[in-house]
Amino acid sequence: MKYSHKLSDAVHVLSYIEIFQDEDLSSKAIADSIESNPSLIRRLMSSLSKAGLLITRSGSVSPRLSRPADQISLLDIYLAIDDSHELLHVDKKTNMNCPVGRNIQDTLNVAYDQVQKAAEKSMQSIVLQDLIEDVLMREKNRNK
Amino acid sequence: MKYSHKLSDAVHVLSYIEIFQDEDLSSKAIADSIESNPSLIRRLMSSLSKAGLLITRSGSVSPRLSRPADQISLLDIYLAIDDSHELLHVDKKTNMNCPVGRNIQDTLNVAYDQVQKAAEKSMQSIVLQDLIEDVLMREKNRNK
DNA sequence: TATGGTGTTACTATATAAATAACAGTTACT
DNA sequence: AGTAACTGTTATTTATATAGTAACACCATA
Numbered sequence: 001m002k003y004s005h006k007l008s009d010a011v012h013v014l015s016y017i018e019i020f021q022d023e024d025l026s027s028k029a030i031a032d033s034i035e036s037n038p039s040l041i042r043r044l045m046s047s048l049s050k051a052g053l054l055i056t057r058s059g060s061v062s063p064r065l066s067r068p069a070d071q072i073s074l075l076d077i078y079l080a081i082d083d084s085h086e087l088l089h090v091d092k093k094t095n096m097n098c099p100v101g102r103n104i105q106d107t108l109n110v111a112y113d114q115v116q117k118a119a120e121k122s123m124q125s126i127v128l129q130d131l132i133e134d135v136l137m138r139e140k141n142r143n144k
Numbered sequence: 145m146k147y148s149h150k151l152s153d154a155v156h157v158l159s160y161i162e163i164f165q166d167e168d169l170s171s172k173a174i175a176d177s178i179e180s181n182p183s184l185i186r187r188l189m190s191s192l193s194k195a196g197l198l199i200t201r202s203g204s205v206s207p208r209l210s211r212p213a214d215q216i217s218l219l220d221i222y223l224a225i226d227d228s229h230e231l232l233h234v235d236k237k238t239n240m241n242c243p244v245g246r247n248i249q250d251t252l253n254v255a256y257d258q259v260q261k262a263a264e265k266s267m268q269s270i271v272l273q274d275l276i277e278d279v280l281m282r283e284k285n286r287n288k
Numbered sequence: 289t290a291t292g293g294t295g296t297t298a299c300t301a302t303a304t305a306a307a308t309a310a311c312a313g314t315t316a317c318t
Numbered sequence: 319a320g321t322a323a324c325t326g327t328t329a330t331t332t333a334t335a336t337a338g339t340a341a342c343a344c345c346a347t348a
Contacts, residue, residue, distance in 0.1 A: 005306090060315050060316075
């Protein structure tokens with residue numbers, strides 16, 4: 001992926017919504033927690049609801065997860081917010097007059113696919129519920 | 145921010161050096177194949193030699209792999225050219241006054257580490273020799 | 289000792305994402 | 319119904335990592 005922390009922010013948003021489901025869930029309140037701005041949060045939430053992970057209602061402060069947190073994987077979130085689905089990137093501009101230049105892209109695409117699959121498999125094994133529990137556990141340990 | 149194809153270029157450089165070891169291996173010649181410029185290539189090669197993958201001599205056109213291509217993994221190359229060693233990135237700026245904001249970074253670091261390890265394990269299983277053979281095989285198939 | 293290459297640093301340009309702004313449309317409340 | 323608040327979306331600006339370029343001291347070879 002590019003150097004982006006959208007995935008992190010998306011996990012943050014979903015965790016916040018689940019943890020604080022009975023409190024203020026306006027884009028402003030969530031933005032405060034991320035130290036970002038409401039517009040960005042709304043765009044993130046838009047991606048998440050388009051991907052079927054979040055249920056929102058226009059004009060109404062009522063976001064909620066579309067399914068239990070243990071049925072939402074990190075991979076689901078990653079696929080929802082990352083358009084390219086590529087952690088590694090081939091150089092698109094190589095010399096087609098060179099035997100290496102004209103073949104290296106295909107070669108790397110196959111290799112990178114394998115790495116991507118391994119990463120995605122790992123992401124699939126991590127569910128939002130685990131992340132939320134980890135956050136709450138850390139918070140609990142702070143308070144003693 | 146731009147996404148990086150340094151890893152791809154590094155694989156390209158090493159493959160080129162191994163394949164064309166008896167021909168012109170000047171940074172200019174390699175840059176032509178990548179459609180980049182000599183200075184960038186020299187910087188890449190500097191990283192690769194610092195990591196012990198490449199042997200070069202200042203002032204002399206004589207780069208060569210420091211060990212057989214089947215003993216250089218994609219992971220070796222990745223570690224040589226990528227400073228941060230992070231495919232995923234946590235948002236460094238979250239609100240420490242919020243229970244989620246002050247814990248999510250640690251939580252995500254653990255999760256991302258797991259994904260990183262999975263990706264790196266996959267990279268370790270791919271060796272430069274495989275990539276070179278794949279390039280040559282593709283070239284051969286073109287010519288029939 | 290002249291020519292050409294390397295290794296390195298500094299600087300510029302470019303691309304991508306974050307941040308911000310703006311606003312039509314929706315909801316909720318009185 | 320009227321109004322205040324919020325969402326969803328698009329457009330614009332800003333920040334910054336990376337590629338690209340330039341420059342040059344040092345080294346190697348003929």
